[in-house]
Amino acid sequence: MAERTRTQTSKIPGSADIIIAGAGYVGMATAVALKSSAPHLAVTVIDAAPAGVWRNDTRASAIAAAASRMLDRLGCWEEILPKAQPITEMIVTDSRTSDPVRPVFLTFNGEIEPGEPFAHMVENRVLNASLRAKAEEIGITFIEGAPVHGFHNEDEHLTVRYGDDKELRARLLLAADGVKSRLRDMAGIKTVNWEYDQSGIVCTVAHERPHHGRAEEHFLPAGPFAILPLSGNRSSLVWTERTADAERLIKEDDFVFEAELEQRFGLKLGELRVEGPRKAFPLGLTLARDFVKPRFALVGDAAHGIHPIAGQGLNLGFKDAAAIAETIVDADRLGLDIGSVAVLERYQSWRRFDTVQMGVTTDVLNRLFSNDNVPVRALRDFGLGLVERMPRLKGFFIRQAAGLSTTAPKLLQGQSI
Template sequence: MRGKPTDLVVVGAGPNGSLLALAAGEAGLGTALVDRLPLDALVDPAFDGRTTAIAYTSQRLFSALGVWPELAGQAEPILDIRISDAGHDGRPSPLFLHFDHREATADDGSEPPPMGWIVENRFLRAALLRRLAACRQVELIAPDEVVETRRDADGAELTLRSGRRLTTRLVASAEGRFGALREEAGIGARSWSYRQIAIVLVARHERPHRGVAQEKFLPGGPFAILPMRDGPAGEHRSSIVWTEEAALARRILDTDQARFNSEFARRFGDHLGQVEPIGPRWSYPLSLVHAERYVDTRLVLVGDAAHGIHPIAGQGYNLGVRDIAALVEVLIDGKRLGLDIGDAHSLERYARWRRADNFTMVAATDLLNRLFSNDVPPLRLLRDVGLAAVNRMPPLRRFFVRHAMGLVGDLPKLIRGERP
């Protein structure tokens, strides 16, 4: 049951793996995408209740691959971001930091675009899978899973549970933070638990959010209010990522609806009028994982398989998007030169390209969470003064806005909206 050799096998059909398979296929690489779950299960509303922040440059990649028309109707622009510190009562400090998308100059001098968009994960997954189904260079293999892997200088062979064998030049792990392929390759990782749980839900509120995303730093962790599209009945909605110390989060999740709503409303505040949670609650333990290296013989790590970070800045998926854009560009450059795309030198180019950007974000999110997830008075004063100081420095604000949009650094062609 050995099929025709492929250029690339991607393991894991989540948002990173699906995007990598699509980008590689659209660039002309023969690609197979393998996942242990049926593909329709990945788009079930009960499977994933989270939303994803898609940065401006990530949206350019989605446009270049033809995905954005599938998503635009479900995406809510992020026009402003307001960051504030708050105490146990949920009331924000009068000192804050406010980012306006108009502070970032557009590349062509026109009105700057949004800093990003908020999209429900179920819509993101569905759009990617629809585009993949139409891509002739990609074979979707699900449900199935890798049970044995052989990798050497000549190529790689994967044996699936179904008995099928895939031969390929390169294997990409997009399995997430604790993928089997990374462990099998003996790639170590720096990792730790934050002893925090993110409670994820959707809230309905009386007044419109006007495209403003808010991050309130509470003693137990950040409380993010992310703008969503209005609901089917015209109700104003926001996606909530509510971080608490793990033991307290479990107690809150176990309370009855009335007590849960009360605890939630106290933290949310009254800036959008009356507010209440709607729909189910999800919870996710938070941790950090950063692989010691991103490549091995005929193996490359992308997205959370290489770096899983705290959601405090909403940039985790965008790091993975930049991984994918860089990797596909490296592979296509090698193919044009007649080189083996799984060659160690090509993979090292990818690893060098992505290491600094990823390490910077890993370190920054870890530091921010440690600095803000407490109620130590001297630190609270330092935080408030620091936020207010940055707020009064337009050049520094502009730099942070451009960084949030993904406009800083050595950008791959797909991130610039170009074909590799």
């Protein structure tokens, strides 16, 4: 059993109970979940990015039903919902870019419960603004524009060095600093990692006709081309291409880029126009071999980076946020040392298998669908058609995509910790 905490670190000047390194969506959700559930804990968020840089994020994310339940429980969803776009239907096709007709092999109804979509599309700026407003309201401390340079363990606490050689003591450090986490390296945690020689082109497209909340996933030889509905006559694209082709497309002028886009998007929604910047992100698989060390834990992309083929990356991070918050709050209520390995092991055992399973699943799906091998295409299309004819199996898949499970952390079930 973990030792009981002998020192309340937050009562020492220049200290906090928990430091979270990284003010992205997972880091912010973790901070809000912790502080909302245990207001007496001092939570500090340290971020390397300058203040306000998150407002420049033009991307959007698919928020699964379980994650929206958590955000509702944390008091953020009411502000997000009017600006969110429910996904009312999803279709899956498998074809070549040159094919004149793209037959639909699989369709999903968007509701998991009457009136509750399996996911919403939310612009990242809206999501971050809501989390930050709640964080400020409940008394979370922010230190921005100050990268963490190092940390060292000192038995009952650790000392974090950040910014211009400043130091802060804490009982626990949570690394939410992304897939190329420097803190993960500092902690000596190894990863399983490989690249796909693919990049995901992300942009927002305006179109003439309404999408009616329908999401589409077109499996093309270079990789999946996902069309995700946004509020108004707009859609968010996650367009996978071989890295060399993606880099070329990003550099093309608007006319050439939109012509290539039209080939894949089609004209069913009328004339297309790219809104805002277009960016390409290299795709790969990264899985941390360990999620925890003494007084240290990984959350979000610092623990796992997966292919976007299933749209589960951010939702895996929200599962981490809910699980680490429940682990810490339960231990704190029992008077246990929240930074001990004995306490943190519960979080690791809770999340590591699910993460590895999702990483392997997305890896297999990407390898299966991102090719033009005729026998493989015939096999996968047969499989899609089989699932289409089995309503119960489709129902299982949609609930999995929604993140709903009886073993999920309480916040993901819409319950308080």
